[in-house]
Amino acid sequence: MSLKNVHLLFVMVATLLALFCGVQAFERFRADGSAVLLGAALMAVVAAALLVQYERRFLRRCREAGIR
Numbered sequence: 001m002s003l004k005n006v007h008l009l010f011v012m013v014a015t016l017l018a019l020f021c022g023v024q025a026f027e028r029f030r031a032d033g034s035a036v037l038l039g040a041a042l043m044a045v046v047a048a049a050l051l052v053q054y055e056r057r058f059l060r061r062c063r064e065a066g067i068r
Helices: 003-032 035-065
Strands: none
Touching: 003 035
């Protein structure tokens, strides 16, 4: 497995973890109503979106550099 593939796998796992944490925080927010939990859920979703954007940019730069 190439370093590029390991990097992609790591970013995908990090994205899924961020989404999972966001869902968990939102479920706890619905039960408790704490604004801190809502903020944590929103921040986790933002982190997941930024990770997706990072991965897309990484793939584009790899294509431009001819890395397969």
